[in-house]
Amino acid sequence: MEANSKGVAGVLNAPAPHMVGDGFRVHNFFPSGYKLKMSPFFLLDYNAKIAFSARNEPRGVGVHPHRGFETVTIAYHGAVAHHDSAGNSGVIYPGDVQWMSAAGGILHKEYHEAAYSKKGGDFQMVQLWVNLPAKDKMSKPKYQGIQHQDIAKYQLPAAAGEIEVIAGEYKGVKGSASTFSPMHVFNARLNKDGKAKFDFPASYNTGFVVIEGSIKVNNAETAHADQFVHFKNEGTSIEVEALENSVVLILSGEPINEPIAQYGPFLMNTAEEIQQAISDYNQGKFGYLE
Template sequence: MSFRAIEKVFRNNHAHWVGDGFRVKQYFPLNQPETFYQRFSPFILLDYNEPFFFRATPFEVGVGPHPHRGFETVTFAFAGKVEHGDNLGNSGVIEPGDIQWMTAGGGILHKEYHEKEFSKKDRILHMIQLWVNLPRKDKMTNPKYQAITADQMGKYFSEDERFKLIVYAGEVNGINGPASTFSPMNIYKVDIAKGRTETFLEPADYNTGLLVLAGEVKINGDSSAKATDFVLFENDGKPFNITGVEEHSEVFILSGQPLNEPVVQSGPFVMSTREELRQAAHDFKSGKFGSLDF
C-alpha cells in the first residue's frame, strides 16, 4: 500500500509568551510564507502551549480583553483549567478534554485566564489554541460560543485500550465530533500504544497535518515524529498511518477542506481584503466592538 506523502516537518523550538499565562510555540503563520494561508486553509494559526510548569500566584494570569473579527478561536485543554469571558456575556472554564469554540464573526471582545483557583496552585498547563478561518460570506456572522465538554466528544476505545480516538469536529472512522463548523473539517486526537498501528484516510483535497503532543510515532512506517513536531502531508488522496514508538503517544490531527478565498491577517483580525482589515481596526477603535470593561 502507498501512503499520503509527507511534505514537510516543522520542528519549532522557539517559544514566546502570549500575555503572562500562555507560553506557546507557533507553527503557523509565524515564519511561514503568506501563501501558507492557502496551503493550510481553513486553519490560520496554531499556538501550542506544551506542558509547562507555573508557580502558584494570587494574581490573574492570562490575556486581558482584546478584539477579534472574521474567524474562530478554538482552545483545546489537555492539562489545567482555562477560563473564558467575552463582552456578550459568555463565560466558562475548560478542563482537560474540553474545548471552547468561539466564533468571532463580525466582532467580539474576549479574555482568557488560568482559572482563579487553579492559578493559586503550582500547576501544569497544556493546551492548543487554533484559529479557523470563516468563509467570506460568514465573516460578519453573529458571534457565538460553543462550550464542549470531554463527555460530549466522539470517542472510540479499542478493547485492549491501546488505541483511543477522540473526535472534536467532523467524522473520523465513523465517529462524529460535536463541534458545529462553517466549513467541512475533521479535528481529532489519537492516543496510541507502543507497536500499535492505525490508518486514517482524509479526502484528497483536504489540507491535512498533525502535531505530536506526547511520545514518538512512526508515520507511514518509516518517518519518525516526536513530541512538538508538526507534520504537513501532501494532498494526494492516499491514507496515512501512525505507529506508536513509545509506551504512550498522543497525536493531534487537523484536516479541512480549503476555502479557496483570499486571506489577509493583521493582529486579531482575519479578513479577505486590506480594506476590510482597516475597517475592522477602525470599528474597534471607535467602540463598535463594545466596551473593554466586562
C-alpha cells in the first residue's frame, strides 16, 4: 500500500433487499442500509442481478414526484423505459445511463421496457440520488440520456480493460454527463489481473460498488460482487486489481456541506422547503403525467 493511499473504511455486504414498485428489487447501501458519509451522493439503490419472468404487463413504478436532486440510473442488464412531466422519455439498455435532474420539480415513472418484459431475463441496475447545492435546487429540470456508445472511454494499458467516464474526468478523458457540483462517476470494466489507478482528493467522499467479479484494493482488501467498498477521507490514490473479469462502479465527489431536509421524494435544505414542495405538488405545479 502506497504512503498516500486512500484507506478502506469498510467492505460492506448488500443490506436486505426491498421492492420499489413491483419492478425493482433493491439493496439500499445508503442512507438507510448504512450511515455513510457519501455526499453529494445521497442514496444508492442497487438492484443486484435477478431474473424476472416474462409477462405482458411491464413491472415498474408509477407516477411519482421529485424535487431538489438528480436521479442517475445505470443499466447493466435488462431495460427500463422512462417518461416525465417535462416531456422527456427514453429507454435505457445495458451500458446506458439516464441522468435526470428533477431540480425544481418533476413527475416521472419508470417501467421495464416492453420487449424486455415480454421475454424476461436478467435485470441489474444502480440508481443514485445526487444531491443538488441549495442554489440549484429550484433550477429547471433537465434530462441527459446517455447511450453506451457515446460514453467517453479510457483504454487502460496492458489490455487491463477500460474506464467508462460517465461524469468527471479520468486521465484527461472528460465525462459525458454535466453535473452541478464536482464528482466522478465511472464504470471500470477490468479484465482478469488488470489494474487501474485512481486519484481523488482526500476530502472527496468515495465508494465502489462491485457489480461483477472480485477485486483487490490497494493490494490489501478484497471485495466481491454485490459488495460496497467505502473509503476514508484520507490519502488520494487507489489501486484496483481485478481477480477475475470484473465491473466496478466508481463514485467520488466533493461533499455539499449544507443542511439536508428529506421527506419521501423531496430533498431540500429546510423543513419549510419540504412543506412548500408538498404544497406545490398538491397544486399540480410539477406538471402532468399519465
